[in-house]
Amino acid sequence: MTTSSPIARQDTMTDQPRLRIRGLKKSFGDRTVLNGIDLDVPAGKSTVIIGGSGNGKSLLLRCILGLIEPDEGIIEIDGENILRASRRRREALLGRIGMLFQNAALFDSMSVLDNILFGLQAKGSGGSRKEQEQEALNLLSRVGLGAHVAPLNPAELSGGMQKRVGLARALAGRPDILFFDEPTTGLDPIMSAVIDGLISSCVTRLGSTALTITHDMTSATRIGDHAAMLYGGKIIWQGPASTLMDSGNPIVDQFTHGRREGPIPTSSMTASSSTGN
């Protein structure tokens, strides 16, 4: 079940997608990075976006999160266009979102515990300080880390542990939408499997909607229910993640199988997108 027309696919869906993107465009100077993105992210499912370096995957996430203003387009969460929402309303919508950055982006001036407490307090979690600390330790335990790491600084942790703490912080406040920016980059295969397992459990056990940006095919097929490929500033393919390795689309097939020959010129994979601030 694959399609090259996301809008046509939307017409066949009965449930409203949790996240709906239409005609999203973003350019930097004369370089167009996103050139009319159309994407639906169904509620309670894990969607994976694949694409080469410099194709704008992280930029797409930053536009959805409001970190970068797109030039045009629509981004709706449960039918509400966040680009037209007031700042207060946008902050409220962001409160429903958890984000795990590629490098975890833990606050290095704070301990692990304080990083998670920051997430809890920022998302308006009530209770006394003691209750919040207990909740933070529960979150650490959920990502497989013991209380002994709570007083450590992020710099004292390995890359995999930092990712897990980042995930614990992202889960603070029980967000119903989770974004993951290349969650397994730089991790060994075992730690990648651990992180993938945690992402899958967020979707299956917590009922969250997940959107993951990755170019790790093993991870994409392991965690994704749905998959889409971003190429040339557009979503060129989307379908079930189980068909990712056998999509029938020559561009997707070249990318997923890592072939040098094919419709994707290797020179287009080297440029890195400028996401600005």
Added chain:
Amino acid sequence: MRALTLPFILLGRGVLGGLRHAGALSLFALRGLAGVLRLPFHGQIILSCLLEIGFLSLPVVALTAIFSGAVIALQSYTGFSHYHAQNAIGGIVVMSITKELGPVLAGLMVAGRIGAAIAAQIGAMRVTDQIDALSTLATDPVKYLVTPRLIAGILALPFLVLVADILGVAGGFIVAVGKLGFSPALYMHTTFASLHSHDVLVGLLKAAVFGFLITLLGCYEGYHSRGGAEGVGRAATATVVASSILILAFDYLLTDLFFTA
């Protein structure tokens, strides 16, 4: 033809770039100051910034002030002794320190010590996505990072300058009495005779402006840094250079405003 127009094109680009930069800096300053009006009030962060900018800068500012006062006393004695006007040294030291050297030297010292540190701290947060992480945690990064530093800069610099004023005069006193053989009572008499509250208050006002400029530039350059460690280094350098120039420029403007009327 192109050779003739090229200088004007470059000049125009330079002017437009400067205006764009000034506009962006002004809007950033307004966003930072507007953070004071919105909850939550990050009192603990403000206290921590006050400690960093004010208390921990005390040694460097104190030493600078003591030696400046001592040098002014020594140099004034050398020059004034030709005209038998040595008794004016106490007045010269206190006026130089309170009107100019206290605020300017403290400002330059803090620009080097704190401006660069702020730019590096916030720049490192920018290039490691920590600022974006704040946004995704429903926290306004300008209010969280910039507003407390602006408040601390405005409050801490006058405190440092007050200390610099006292220690600068003390430095002059030590040299005048200990080395040049002045009577302590006479030196203090000429000092107090030349000490005017207007001079001290304008000096403190200058200090508040310098504190605002140093922290603003540090935050602005750090917030907009890009390009990894090299970008953070550039932000720190740009902060020290720009804030040093602006301190001297604003010193002239404020002196013209308050002392030449």
